[in-house]
Amino acid sequence: MTRTSAEKELELPPGTAPVVILVEPQLAENIGMTARAMANFGLSELRLVNPKNGWPKKGVREAASGATHVLDDAHIFASVEEAIADLHCVFATTARERGQMKRVFAPDEAMADLVGREGQRCGILFGRERVGLTNDEVSLADAIITFPVSPDFPSLNLAQAVLLVGYEWRKASGRARLPFSGEMLSPPATREAMVALFTNLEAALDAAGFYPPEKRGGITRNMRDMLHRMALNEQDVRTFQGALRAISRAMKS
């Protein structure tokens, strides 16, 4: 996708987005997909606490599908305490109740809180693939984030959890612009153009012998309403009128 300079300006400098902290992640696939999910929503700072079986991992760059800048800038830490030391605010993600008297937020609520903390650097802790964060690690966080998953199948993939947080951060921070809009390429049709279309359509259907005479009024009003529902623009009416002219000519020949 090519980008205009206006779009580029909309991206704010790093440091404003939250830091993503993966605690003892195991699978290269998940770390790579985490980097990709972060880049999708403008997050860039990744920290890894004791990645299992060492770092860098084989296959992690392939899984990142081009988001290698996130991996290249990732920092490794020996403990959660060290990984969060410079932050002002930390959220811990967990799927289970911990019996800790802690605030619990959905991702959108948490990111609204985070965005409101002007001048603070915030981080989000994500636990091990199978067992999540320990209770002691959760106790280092200001508050908990949990996801509104189906109770029938609550097991969320690590990179998917990161994606949802990144997506909600982008929305909460006012950056959630769509890459293109559905603006009509032509202005709405004037009512004069619509009445001319009705006239030509009804003349073509008269010529084709479509209307039972006693029902012409009702059918005509219903068809006009179908056309109203289409919310036609000027270009649409020109296309429609052209098709009617071609059909009318063909019927006469």
Add this chain to the structure above:
Amino acid sequence: MTRTSAEKELELPPGTAPVVILVEPQLAENIGMTARAMANFGLSELRLVNPKNGWPKKGVREAASGATHVLDDAHIFASVEEAIADLHCVFATTARERGQMKRVFAPDEAMADLVGREGQRCGILFGRERVGLTNDEVSLADAIITFPVSPDFPSLNLAQAVLLVGYEWRKASGRARLPFSGEMLSPPATREAMVALFTNLEAALDAAGFYPPEKRGGITRNMRDMLHRMALNEQDVRTFQGALRAISRAMKS
């Protein structure tokens, strides 16, 4: 996670959630992760149009991490037209402008529209991993969904796109309950309990010789405010009072 019957009742029957339609998906990993993402948010109906290199694919069940019911119930179609035939409303996901005069929605807007279509069955088209949907396939849809991704890294993984749509459907349909809440396990402390805590804390600090006499008033008021910011509950106050008693005893001995 064990589920209570109350939680089970919150899940509505299938048919109300949108159908997910993958058009010529290639990678088993993506199809399996799609099934998992669907199950996470209560979607269950998966349709595949001409999966590349046949079906079932090797490795797809492993990638679904237990969401095999979605894969087992998946239906295969030879064309998009057949895959959407019984639906009343179809959205096409795309990352690029198509020059089609079509409504363009963010995932949350699209799911709000979809949830409002009572009694209609709706489906969402997701294109091929590399090239997405063709323009002709997009033209079969009522409207477009696109994602508010960073212009610096817009390439969203297929299963991640499905995840975001499923997540927003769950929110829009009022099912986005968290698996647990942050309700305090103990009622808020009464102001009588707080004043008793202030008294004991200040007595302990007096006994320890902490306060410069001329600053006692100001420091005391600041510390009382710190305690107010903690929004303590009854259990918190009991824990705090116990700690103060232990410290006071230790200072006297």
